[in-house]
Each structure stands twice: as C-alpha cells, then as structure tokens.
Amino acid sequence: MQRVYERIFVLYPRGQRTGGPEALHQLVDSLRRQGADASLVPLESTRHAPRVDAYEHYDAPEAAIVDRPESLVIAPESAVHRLSALNHAGTACWWLSIDYSVPFYSRQEYADRAFARRIGVAHRAWEPNRLASTYRHLLARTFRRRELRPMHHLAQSEYARSFLRIEADVDAALVSDYIPRAIIDAELSTATERRRAVAFNPKKASWVPDLLGPHLADVEWIPLTGMTPEGVAHALHSSAAYFDPGFHPGRDRMPREAALLGAVSVLARRGAGAFWADTPLPWQHKVAVTDVFAADAAAALETVLAAPAQAAAEQAQYRRWIDGDRERFDSEVAGVLLDGRWADDTPILPAR
Known part of the structure; x- marks a missing residue:
C-alpha cells in the first residue's frame, strides 16, 4: 500500500x-x-x-x-x-x-493504415480532424x-x-x-418500433454503408451524427443493431449505450473490443479482422437482423455487466x- x-x-x-x-x-x-x-x-x-x-x-x-x-x-x-x-x-x-x-498515437495510426489496407477501405476515410492528428504527432516527437x-x-x-x-x-x-442512465431510462420509457436498421458512428467509420451495404439487402443505415444525446438514444432504441469496427481505444460508451437501449452491439475484435474483461459480448457478436472482414461483419449483422429478439437475449449478460x-x-x-x-x-x- x-x-x-x-x-x-x-x-x-x-x-x-x-x-x-x-x-x-x-x-x-x-x-x-x-x-x-x-x-x-x-x-x-x-x-x-x-x-x-x-x-x-x-x-x-x-x-x-x-x-x-x-x-x-x-x-x-x-x-x-x-x-x-x-x-x-x-x-x-x-x-x-x-x-x-x-x-502512442503514431503507433495506432500505423495500425489503422494496416487495417484499412486489409479490409479495402481508403486510409483516413474516417479521420475527421487532420489538424488534431498533426498536433498529436508533433507532441509525440518531443x-x-x-x-x-x-x-x-x-x-x-x-x-x-x-x-x-x-x-x-x-x-x-x-x-x-x-454509463449515466437518465437519458437512457427516459428513452426506454417510451414505446418505439424497432426497424431493420443498423446504427453506426460516422466519426469513427463513415465508410460502413459503402463497405457492408453490398452484402446486406434492405438495411437502413443510421449515422449517429448531428444529433443531441436524446436523439442518439432514440436512434439506438429504434435500431436493431449497432455496428462498431473500432479501434476501441478503451471501454467505449456507445456499444454499452446501444445494448442498454436494445440495439444489439456488433464489434470488430480490435483494441478493448478484443478483451472479454472490457467487452463481454457473445463470441458471435465480435468480428475478427481478416481479409474477409466485410463478408463476416455482414453475416453477423444479418443473423442479428433476422432474429433481433433472440440476438438481444444473447446480450442479457452484457447488459447486466453494464448495470454494475x-x-x-x-x-x-x-x-x-x-x-x-x-x-x-x-x-x-x-x-x-
């Protein structure tokens, strides 16, 4: 001590x-x-x-x-x-x-380049602020x-x-x-129809619809941007799934919020998303980063969209963990x- x-x-x-x-x-x-x-x-x-x-x-x-x-x-x-x-x-x-x-910022940017090449996405397609990136690189040098x-x-x-x-x-x-519960509990108190929709965070991965869209038919893609926190909660509450390709630099809030709101969280197995202690999701709701990442991610999401209630039940343990x-x-x-x-x-x- x-x-x-x-x-x-x-x-x-x-x-x-x-x-x-x-x-x-x-x-x-x-x-x-x-x-x-x-x-x-x-x-x-x-x-x-x-x-x-x-x-x-x-x-x-x-x-x-x-x-x-x-x-x-x-x-x-x-x-x-x-x-x-x-x-x-x-x-x-x-x-x-x-x-x-x-x-460690330079190391992660290198890893992102490798990830982008592997799954066929242009590097920096999701980088929203190059000025901030440059600033981090300059600090890292000193x-x-x-x-x-x-x-x-x-x-x-x-x-x-x-x-x-x-x-x-x-x-x-x-x-x-x-996770603070006020906004989530307020949203859960309202009746909402859950659609065949997948929510995603375009600040992390604006390319998600372009990469996965060809593999999934009749899916509504919901970008969680330009919304109030209440708007994000409503979007998640009305979506069947939330997809997050990472890179999960910590215990990200959005997958936890999505699960609490009934949207099944499907993540790439990267960063904290690969650690059971940080993200105790069912194995089938994590997608390995391989050369067929797009097809595997789409297959995982299609399974959720085909039976959303069953998939949500499979994340009951994850929701209990978040409650604690x-x-x-x-x-x-x-x-x-x-x-x-x-x-x-x-x-x-x-x-x-």
Missing part, C-alpha cells in the same frame, strides 16, 4: 461534452461522495469555455492546483505532458483512450516514454493496462467509468485513490 494524498486535482477540458470529460467529472464526483477532497482543474486552453450544463448533477467543483507533496494531480492521457510543469505534487495519468495518447515511469497510472480498460505493461513497462491500476458499472467504478476509485492500492496485481485477461 502506498501513500494516500490529502487533496486530488483532476485536469480536464472545460466545455467539452464527450465520454472522456464526463468520466473525469465522474471521477471527482465519486471521490467526493466517498469523503475525499477532490476538484477539477480546467486545462489552460479551455479555462474561458463555459462549463457543460449536462454535467451539473456531478459534485465536481473546480479549484486551482496546490503544488505540494500532499497533493495528487491526475491528467487524462491527452494532457499527460502537462504534468511535467509540477514540482512537488504527486502525478498520475488516467489512460482513457490509450491509442489517442501522445506517446515526448519521451521514460517520462511515464515516475508517475502513477490508471487504466480505464484491461486493454490499456495490458498495452502499458507491454509498450511502456509500467503497471497501471484499473479505474473504469460508467457504477458500483464497480466506485470500488475501483476507493481501492486505488483512497486506500492507496496502486499496484494492481489482478490477472490481465487474454483477448478472446
């Missing part, structure tokens, strides 16, 4: 409404509900942005960092390079989307992986924990996240940040 810090500060991008910033709010909220002195700290580049109204229900006030040995400053992987400015406080990185991180050694590490997924052990020779403790997310998250937060159990020696489960 290692030292427990008196104050905990969590760096975050103020004004952004995505899974990562919400997880950072959840972390501070969990710490405060369990008696810790924890606060958010906006990144300098976002300090003038307004806070997200949808996160007001989290107990997550802001404060300025007190750079003293009794303090711990946690940064998401996208801001890990900011920790080098601290002189006295303890530091930790929370690896939420490890493949997007500064030290970042030294040995800078990771002196700090603590938290991993949002078993995939990230395994990745860090192999690629950086560092140990990380598992601290996941959870918040309780597990609070337990993980307490074990690591309140009890000081930074060395996580639980087995790293193999990909399935």
Whole structure:
C-alpha cells in the first residue's frame, strides 16, 4: 500500500461534452461522495469555455492546483505532458483512450493504415480532424516514454493496462467509468418500433454503408451524427443493431449505450473490443479482422437482423455487466485513490 494524498486535482477540458470529460467529472464526483477532497482543474486552453450544463448533477467543483507533496494531480492521457510543469505534487495519468495518447498515437495510426489496407477501405476515410492528428504527432516527437515511469497510472480498460505493461513497462491500476442512465431510462420509457436498421458512428467509420451495404439487402443505415444525446438514444432504441469496427481505444460508451437501449452491439475484435474483461459480448457478436472482414461483419449483422429478439437475449449478460458499472467504478476509485492500492496485481485477461 502506498501513500494516500490529502487533496486530488483532476485536469480536464472545460466545455467539452464527450465520454472522456464526463468520466473525469465522474471521477471527482465519486471521490467526493466517498469523503475525499477532490476538484477539477480546467486545462489552460479551455479555462474561458463555459462549463457543460449536462454535467451539473456531478459534485465536481473546480479549484486551482496546490503544488505540494500532499497533493495528487491526475491528467487524462491527452494532457499527460502537462504534468511535467509540477514540482512537488504527486502525478498520475488516467489512460482513457490509450491509442489517442501522445506517446502512442503514431503507433495506432500505423495500425489503422494496416487495417484499412486489409479490409479495402481508403486510409483516413474516417479521420475527421487532420489538424488534431498533426498536433498529436508533433507532441509525440518531443515526448519521451521514460517520462511515464515516475508517475502513477490508471487504466480505464484491461486493454490499456495490458498495452502499458507491454509498450511502456509500467503497471497501471484499473479505474473504469460508467454509463449515466437518465437519458437512457427516459428513452426506454417510451414505446418505439424497432426497424431493420443498423446504427453506426460516422466519426469513427463513415465508410460502413459503402463497405457492408453490398452484402446486406434492405438495411437502413443510421449515422449517429448531428444529433443531441436524446436523439442518439432514440436512434439506438429504434435500431436493431449497432455496428462498431473500432479501434476501441478503451471501454467505449456507445456499444454499452446501444445494448442498454436494445440495439444489439456488433464489434470488430480490435483494441478493448478484443478483451472479454472490457467487452463481454457473445463470441458471435465480435468480428475478427481478416481479409474477409466485410463478408463476416455482414453475416453477423444479418443473423442479428433476422432474429433481433433472440440476438438481444444473447446480450442479457452484457447488459447486466453494464448495470454494475457504477458500483464497480466506485470500488475501483476507493481501492486505488483512497486506500492507496496502486499496484494492481489482478490477472490481465487474454483477448478472446
């Protein structure tokens, strides 16, 4: 057991409404509900942005960092390079989307090139922001992986924990996240006709209809873009399936949200999607990355579309696992940040 810090500060991008910033709010909220002195700290580049109204229900006030040995400053992987400015406080990185991180971004882009070539999709067909990509590459050139050694590490997924052990020779403790239920429960309270439709995230893979469409007849493709969170929930609630080809840099939220809303999640077996501990889906709802990926993905989806109720029943265990997310998250937060159990020696489960 290692030292427990008196104050905990969590760096975050103020004004952004995505899974990562919400997880950072959840972390501070969990710490405060369990008696810790924890606060958010906006990144300098976002300090003038307004806070997200949808996160007001989290107990997550802001404060300025007190750079003293009794303090711990946690940064998401996208801001890990900011920790080098601290002189006295303890530091930790929370690896939420490890493949997007500064030290490993170039490696993942190379893997994406290989994936694109293998399945016959033009590389960068799904890359929405080349400026952000260029910025990450520039940061990666100046970042030294040995800078990771002196700090603590938290991993949002078993995939990230395994990745860090192999690629950086560092140990990380598992601290996941959870799916907020307000919007999902509100949508489930309404009656909705489920269509022969497949929802997908065009920010990750705009090419899905073009690649899979020729293999599937009479399928409605639902791009989850330009929608409010309520709109996304309704689209998933009315779709038979959600397809996500990855690359799953952590325990992605969308497959979990889809399953809770009754859309059967079908994923590529990549990243955290390949780890049973991160994505405990039935084997038949994960598609191996091979030279016949398109045909195999289409076959998996056709099986779901032909008998959606049966396929949804096959994911009952997955939905029960998602229901336990918040309780597990609070337990993980307490074990690591309140009890000081930074060395996580639980087995790293193999990909399935």
